[in-house]
Amino acid sequence: MNIIQDLEQRGLIQQTTDEEGLKKHLSDHVVTLYCGFDPTADSLHIGHLVPALMLKRFQLAGHRPIALIGGGTGMIGDPSGRSSERQLNDEATVSWFSKQIEKQLATILDFEKEKNGAVARNNAEWLGSLSLIEFLRDTGKHFGVNYMLAKDSVQSRLENGISFTEFTYMILQSYDFMNLFEKENCTLQIGGSDQWGNITAGMELIRRTRQAEEEVKVFGLTVPLITKADGTKFGKTAGGAVWLDGEKTSPYEFYQFWINTDDRDVIKFLKYFTFLSLEEIGMLEEELKQAPEQRLPHIRLAEEMTKLVHGEQALLQAKKISAALFSGDIKQLNGEEIQQGFKSVPNVQIFKESKLLVDLLVETKISSSKRQAREDIQNGAIYINGDRQQDLSYEITENDRIDDRFTIIRRGKKKYFLIDFQ
Structure with a gap:
């Protein structure tokens, strides 16, 4: 089974520009392909996993992936799939985000592989040095406004408004594809389904700028938007x-x-x-x-x-x-595991000192009053690190602190509280 057949059977192909041509291209060559990741935060989220793992799938099939970090395009903001303009970050922030994302991609892709090792590139390297006049004369002239307006990424934003900054994003991403084609012999761009217009625009730019040469073979492939059966947003x-x-x-x-x-x-x-x-x-x-x-x-x-x-x-x-x-066996966990497992429960910080359980329940507002605290204890509703405690005179001491810091109190069946002794 070839890579395209495997992707089809997994439901991972939304669109391709020339499926039969791409199959032949992949069977005849070690293909260099790329996917872009704009640094809009200091971490990727699971919505980025499908395209990142697509690069890995192609690498496992013998091809050479490029993870393109959008240090340049990240300064602009992609309008695709958005109803409003992104908040722009400054250059230092985008640079920091870019470094963090590259580290994460290095845990997914094999950058050390000898024959088809993945490489990371940052489009700030070439976009950052472009002059406006050079960009408009050599690249902008190949894009008709009507052509750009017809793209879904632009069409979807016309009603709410799109800035000239965002409008040029398509040209910048096209320039990326052209640059990687010329410098890295990259002939395939992949991305989410919302990137189809940007991908095909890049292919068109390559054809226009290389029209004097023999037929140029470049391809585009998109993965589907991930949907959940219950209708909620994935991730x-x-x-x-x-x-x-x-x-x-x-x-x-x-x-x-x-x-x-x-x-x-x-x-x-x-x-x-x-x-x-x-x-x-x-x-x-x-x-x-x-x-x-x-x-x-x-x-x-x-x-x-x-x-x-x-x-x-x-x-x-x-x-x-x-x-x-x-x-319910909380005591087998260490401090780090306690922090992970109870990250989302109410967290109360108090000083390290021994105190009656009744007083602690009131102080941390687990129980609304001493009377309520006594009732909770007597009724068997209070658990200390997984053990039920019904002794009204019970005193919380260092013996109840995990790693001398954390005590987990449960009230009833599901209400957990993390007591952090400082």
Whole structure:
């Protein structure tokens, strides 16, 4: 099975400019391809994973991927898929974001591979040195305004307004493709479905500027917009975006995001995001039909994605935290694992000192009054690090602090509180 057939069976191709021509091109050559990532934050989020993993799929198939960091285009802002203009960041911020994103991509792509090692490029290298006159004369003249207005990325913004800054984004991205074609022999650009207009514009620029030469073969391919069966936006949780940076979204939270995938989406996501064979995914689909309560596809999806993004040790830690929270055996966790597992629960910081449980419940507002605190304790509603405590005279001491810092108090079945002793 060739790479295009595999991508088709996984549902990963939205559009191609010339599918048969691309298949032949890929079978006849080691193809250099690229995908762009604009640095709009100091981390990628899981919405970036499909195009990043597409680069990896092509690399595994023997081709050479370029991860293009948009240090130049990131100063402008892509209007594609947006209803309003982005807030522009200054050059220092964009430069910092670019470095962080390049580090993350290096964990996904193999930059050390001898024959077809991935490379990172930053379009600030060539866009930053362009003069306005040079840009308008040599590149801008190839773009008709009517041609640009017809593109979806522009059309969708005309009603709400689009600035000239954003309007030129298409030309800048086209210049990227032309530059990589000339300098790196890059003949394929991939991206999300919202990038189709920008990709085809780049192909047109290459053809126009190289029209005196023999036929130029360049191609474009887009991946579909990821949708969830329940209609909610993929990659968003109650806490916001799911980031690839472990400091912004902990490995445990990352693991939980995937394991909580809707049954209707899990097989599709296994095809989109993992490198499991289609045969193995088919077996997992059958497991889901036969024993849905075991959630084996969900577990496999969470394991594969957490290991891919955060590594084997982070996966083991995420599973350990999950098992401890499920069983209620909090005491087996260390301080770092406590912080990951209870990141989203109410957090109260107090001084290190021994105090009666009744007083602590009131001080931290877990119980509304001493009377309520006593009732909660007597009724068996209070748990200290997973153990029920019904002694009204119980005193919280250093013995209740995990790593001499954290105590987890549970009130009732689901209300957790993290006490952080400073």
